[in-house]
Amino acid sequence: MLDYNYWRTKKEIIGIGVMAGTSFDGIDVAAVCFHEEKIELLHFKTYPFLKKIIPDLFKLRDGRAIDLESFTRFHWTLGVLFADCVLDTMKAVKLKPDFIASHGQTVYHTPEYRSDDILFHGGTLQIGEASVIAEKTGILTISDFRHADIAVGGEGAPLIPWFDAYYFSHPQKQRIFLNIGGIANFTLVPPGGDMDKLVAYDTGPGNMVIDKLCERLFSLPFDKGGYLAAQGSVDYPLLKELLQDTYFDLPGPKSTGRERYGAAYSEKLLSIGQKRSIQPVDLLATATKLTSRTIADAITREIHRNEDFEVFVSGGGWHNTTLMAMLESDLKSKNIFDFSETGISGDAKEAAGFAALGKATLCGQHANVPSVTGAKKNVFLGKISLPG
Ligand SMILES: Nc1ncnc2c1ncn2[C@@H]1O[C@H](COP(=O)(O)OP(=O)(O)O)[C@@H](O)[C@H]1O
Ligand SMILES: [Mg+2]
Structure with missing residues (x-):
């Protein structure tokens, strides 16, 4: 059981958010510091995908066939890549974060239920194995943020609205x-x-x-x-x-x-x-x-x-x-402005946003918004991998 009180009363929490968006253009990594109800961006970088993995990556991007062995290996390779990006960011900020929040690379998103179909349950799939990230970095890692919301009938998206309204x-x-x-x-x-x-x-x-x-x-x-x-x-x-x-x-x-x-x-x-x-x-x-x-x-x-x-x-x-x-x-x-005017770079927003969702998980806060995802109830987002 998480010690919610520890996280809720901690004056400063450092988190690293890792996001790979639907553009398949790179891995966004944001290091942020939470000072009670405020958030500060410490560092942001977009890391390119390794050239070696581009052919398989683009197969996934374009919905082309990929064999199960390659797909499985890819899931673990991405975990290693995400961990390497986090380690590089840790070097840059010279800090050990309290936690990592990894969104993963979405490969399929189909939240719709089909009651007349044997494959009735809608779902979503983000890859990049979080156990590898936790083990390589030695840091508690939260992943699979969308799943709990879909399990209670939501779309699993969007999740950033909570971040927008909260901060x-x-x-x-x-x-x-x-x-x-x-x-x-x-x-x-x-x-x-x-x-x-x-x-x-x-x-x-x-x-x-x-x-x-x-x-x-x-x-x-x-x-x-x-x-x-x-x-x-x-x-x-x-x-x-x-x-x-x-x-x-x-x-x-x-x-x-x-x-x-x-x-x-x-x-x-x-x-x-x-x-x-x-x-x-x-x-x-x-x-x-x-x-x-x-x-x-x-x-x-x-x-x-x-x-x-x-x-x-x-x-x-x-x-x-x-x-x-x-x-x-x-x-x-x-009245159209760059999000960076809020103090968080617009390019870093989603990675910083998932770090904030990770902090909510640790503090025992519900962070899905049922009115926007369609979920039947509030849930805790994310799964936790602990380093050995
Ligand atoms: N300088 C630029 N000019 C025009 N479009 C850009 C520029 N930089 C990035 N983009 C667009 O933004 C996309 C990446 O946006 P991003 O917010 O990372 O999306 P995602 O979250 O889906 O990965 C690129 O694929 C490209 O289309
Ligand atoms: Mg991107």
């Missing part, structure tokens, strides 16, 4: 925390940050479709600064068709991933582009606009327009200037 609410203003990773999601935090009144969900693709089109059309991993999309024009008839997707109009709770907006979705878009002779830069501009429009539509639907609001953006999408200009226009708002 960054404003007494008078509505705040929207938008993260544009592979998938885009937002949390609407009402003034005062009441957890029961949060609205949060995945809006649809973030950078996922943009990245795939860049890879296939320009042999580039992503559209740096949105430079390529800026040279194109949006194909509005195609955009209108893409917006008919039933996911966008669904009310929350909802979450999505590569299963819906991964390689197969982009291949379909590429073949439409080819059939209609749409220029590559125009197709990219259209995909960029799809991200912007679906984010803006979702936020507009949820926000109380007559009250002040601020939007804080994190994740790689913040660096896509074309996307951010589109968002400013689609949202009809100038």
Whole structure:
């Protein structure tokens, strides 16, 4: 049994959060210090994946077949890589953390239950064996954060809303925390940050479709600064068709991933582009606009327009200037800021957020928000691996 009282009364807790997002672009590691109810970022770095593992990594990313031996080995290899990243971060901060929170690399996310199917139970799978991390670092490691929420009927996502409301609410203003990773999601935090009144969900693709089109059309991993999309024009008839997707109009709770907006979705878009002779830069501009429009539509639907609001953006999408200009226009708002203004770098946000969720586990705090995940009840998130 955890000694909740020890963790709750400890004046300073150091945690390291490890996150590998749906973009498969690297391993984000954030070292943070919790001073009672405050959080401070001590160090952040994105570590590239080892070249050797890229072929298998991309198979998993694109939903291609991978044999069970490779998959099993991969799970353990990732555990070693995550541990090495943590050890490097420990060297950089010259501190031994109290705990590690490892989100893992999501390989599949299907929270839906199918009562008419033998495979009725929905689920999610993040890999990177936590026992290896605990053993190699000698530090208590928390992992598998999404599982407990799905076990009580939730989507297992998004989990960052708790972090948004706990640390960054404003007494008078509505705040929207938008993260544009592979998938885009937002949390609407009402003034005062009441957890029961949060609205949060995945809006649809973030950078996922943009990245795939860049890879296939320009042999580039992503559209740096949105430079390529800026040279194109949006194909509005195609955009209108893409917006008919039933996911966008669904009310929350909802979450999505590569299963819906991964390689197969982009291949379909590429073949439409080819059939209609749409220029590559125009197709990219259209995909960029799809991200912007679906984010803006979702936020507009949820926000109380007559009250002040601020939007804080994190994740790689913040660096896509074309996307951010589109968002400013689609949202009809100038109150769009870099999440880094909160004191935590926007690139580090999710890794820092999982560290905060790890601290909540140790302190015996429920950190799923049933109103946003759809869970039947509050649960403790994460599983604990202890070093020998
Ligand atoms: N300078 C940049 N210009 C445009 N897009 C960028 C830039 N840097 C990162 N990105 C985008 O952000 C993505 C990574 O975002 P990230 O927040 O790490 O997502 P995830 O959490 O899914 O890994 C990249 O794949 C790329 O699309
Ligand atoms: Mg990433």
